[in-house]
Amino acid sequence: MSLINHLARLEATASGRARPVATVRHRHLSQRPLVLVPLTTAGEAGAPLGALVGTERTAPRLLVVEQPRDRDLRFGFLTRLAESVLPYVDGYAADVEAAERAETDPETGKRVKVEVELCADAPQIIVPSRAGIEFVRLLGRSMRFRRTAEQDPEAPHPAPPHVPLLGRWLTHFGERARVPGSSLLLAMTDLLTRHWATGQSTLEDQHLGALLAWIEAPEGTSGAAAALRAESARDAAGQLLCPPAGPATDPAFDNRLLAPAIERYDRARKRLAAAEDPVEADGRLAELTAAEREIHALVESRTRPTWDAVWRGLDALCTLPEGAHVADRWTRDRWSFTAHRDRVAAGEPPQPRRDDAVTAANKLATREREQARLDAQEALDDPLVMAGRRLAGEAFEGEVTEVVMAYNDKKRPRPLVTVRTDDVPRLAERAKVYRSLDGKPQTAEFVAYEDDGGSAVVLRVLDKMGRGKEPDEGSVPRKGDRVCWTTFEHEQRGGPKLPEPEETPWTHGGPPATGAEAPDALTTEDLL
Template structure:
């Protein structure tokens, strides 16, 4: 049985969520005032927002609503305040970028801060960043159908965040995904999509039933709310508009309805942030957050130079590069989480992908060093399997490094595993790095991070080559 299955079964038995991780694997600093956004769009029309609640403080949310979401012109007119507020928020982080620290010098990180978007779930992130970003950035600020200049600007920023929704990034944080990553509930994965229910499983098991009756956290509103409150608010807008009321006055019924509907999701977001903030940072989080900051300030430079361009449809080679990047980032995140967090590593030990135990023999005198280990669990990987172990960090003039020792399995049974060193401590002057007798160690499949350059293969696939063999 895997550790994850065990945790789910125990959560069902206990009636509360259990930790999947002992450390937080994303960057989160409430004191830095990340921006929380919850919202609804018209069912079946992702480009028609109904209302948004947003802000950097729990007790001070702002609300933007569209009195008649089906009216495109009115939609952009009423989103102008939201766009200006977001431009003001992002503007705090647009500043001259400092040189990127070299990874091998051990120099202090000097990159300026970057903004963060926190949303209830991945669906809201996709709608807000991908859909709304693409729609807003292509609007025209001149001519008969001119819109407020803040709308295309905020569209460019949101499109940037859409491009950074990759494994390991902390620029956009969908809370249901993060809670699932750090806690196991006793319900199906599909039910974990309800943020308020997840929070109740973790922090208030007695309130699970009440949380199940809460409305949708967005971006699609609850069906009952759509039939009653949304329909009534649209009718009220039309009635007040026909009677000569201005847009703000006519949209008041919609604002009241949207605020009441989104308030539970808003509160659940801040409850989730508080839960995540209670976990200590994993060691590798700062390195990934440094890269996030670097990406943001590259985007800020393009914005200042009026060169923040985005492709409407990725070309074949762009898609290929993206897939390569996603594979690399996924592998690095999986590695970092396992090495940073003993509870995550326990999954790999239980499945036989990692080997834990006590060193019972250490032979550093022969031509090739070898080790014997008493395993905590049966290890059934074949002879010749290579595993990695990281020794204690070593300080040098070039910074802090953590030597890695690679071994291969010579033989294995339930009581003893024989290992031969193949890299990292083969030379006699490095054999001091080997673990001592009686030391508890974990050998795993995870080695160094991948830092491959984003280059094309020697031969392009046929899908990315033109008729005469030239790239398209």
């Protein structure tokens, strides 16, 4: 956390209102996101109790599992969830545009550009909190290996046809959410805390109601008091006025309302199954229907406040202009979505339970590279974020006081630029610094400090000046210009090439096993 964020938290504590830590929005927001508010059963990980899902603010679809221990009811819930999510995902799969991608020519081994299809847009799922993202990943892992009746007619509990497909998509969204800067699957609490700082801890910020209480607190009111009410205020029946942002439930709700309602539902099912004549069966059916409606009303009462809070968070985020590099990161999300669409269409198997060594190393390298790229792009897009990097000595801004034209041995221009700054950059001998020039990074080399105080820095510009003997117009800062240089690179370099999975060295598990290997023959040396 930067010094700017620490300062913003202190100001929020003093003023009682959330303070902005960004001047632009650093994540892409779809024009039509799919909001998912899940609810799980206490004490049983991955057992869904219900959910609100939809793209319309005023018309969410309520999905409920009346008895979470019933496998058939749980599969029915997953089927209805697939009916809501898959059409939304498929709606982005058909609209494509032509794009170029670099691929390796199998004959020459050189990188060539080929024209491929790229989805014009991609779906976006928004859940209330970080725990919702983990629930999506857990659902995907538990669903993608399910066997349907068509795949395995002898399966003891075949899954509905769309359940494994939904599991593959949820797994992809969950994996993509681990890539810094990705926007396919987002948690509203993470979105808000990226752009506002509150006077509470990061753990307390995961309560969406409390977080919005800080952001929406009117002038003259205390965000801390409003957050306390959102976290702990209860009605006359002892129920929270602002339920937690899912997927967990409140113990008072479980014990006083939900458990008795499920017991009544179970008794009604048993009575209906034991009914002997049509008249009695009609009465038992009405009793069962009433029990179902009661559970539906309870689940909706816990999820609807969170549903409304997610949309209020979207309203707050839409007041910020989008950052300049957000579109580039969304394009990478579109590539990811298109690639997974193609894998599903080609009939490839679902994602494995465990990655092999090469795949795991590639994922780790990708996440590290994207994290460094995200940090750089956010600083370039947002002066408030750049201020934090300047305080850390990773950038400096100042006025150009002198420009002296110089040349290297090959008669190429290497002008010397003197920048007077109030920042304190940490520059080693011949250290490289960078500035954004027409969206491209221009490199300079640290030469010396002009005075003992270090308030003036002399730099030698190295590139982006054209091919002529004289620098192109605007490629070299002029006297009086105000410029910002960074010690971190704007574009991240790729790491070393990894071997193919079939060539994995023995130190990392060797090639993937294709079958059971025969054990070594027993010899006399194996016996003591």
